[in-house]
Amino acid sequence: MIDLSKLQRFGFPATTFLLPELEKQNIECGTLYLSETAKKKPPRITHSDNAAKNTIIVCCPLDAPIMLQGSDNLVVIIGASNKQARMGLNFWGDNAIFAIGQGTTVGGLEAEFRNDDALIIGADCMISKGVTFRPNDMHPVFDETDRQINKSAPIVVRDHVWIGQSVMVLKGKTIEAGAVIGAGSVITKDVPQACAVGGNPAKIVRERIYWTRDRIPTYSERQEAKSYIQPVIGVAATGR
Secondary structure, three states: OOOOHHHHHHOOOHHHHOOOOOEEEEEOOEEEEEOHHHHHOOOEEEEOOOOEOEEEEEOOOEEOEEEEOOEOOEEEEEEOOOOOEEEEEEEOOOOOEEEEEEOOEEOOEEEEEOOOOEEEEOOOOEEOOOEEEEOOOOOOOEOOOOOEOOOOOOEEEOOOOEEOOOOEEEOOOEEOOOOEEOOOOEEOOOEOOOEEEEOOOOEEEEEOOOOOOOOOOOHHHHHHHHOOOHHHHHHHHHOO
């Protein structure tokens, strides 16, 4: 039984990170679990001598170097079983979490993790090329009392979010379900549900929108995508 309890505090339904049958492999820096499709193109893992007790779960073909310098990190990459995901992940500390849910596709993602950092991406998201997530500032900054003033904070991307090319998402931000992030945007604030944002810093350009993965969607696909906008319409109608 694989322990995914670390993901519970982020409030995703259990189906977002539902695991298929996996093969367990003991590696020098921890444990690697691979699905049948992931075995066709497994991650390229490098690690320091002191890296230990890391858990890496991969359920799709992966073009990804994963560098581990610490211990007790959790990597869960479910994605789309028939599509290769591309990313680069560097773990410089301990107890970090990186997770991608069911059906999410990744054209090119980069992320760096320090102690206790978290980046959680939900189900059915579409991540374009050159997308960077920064759950930390990489280097600490202190005030005159020696108190660190730029601590890390988790990044959460809810289900069915489309992130365009060359976007940067900064620490502590949540992108709600159904949102669209325009190419080249820098996310410095939380993004509300079912809206489109763009710019540096990103601002809302349209509210109550929905998007589909297929260029010519069927009626059922449109209705499913539109379900993410329904709670927003309901809130607007009641004036809350």
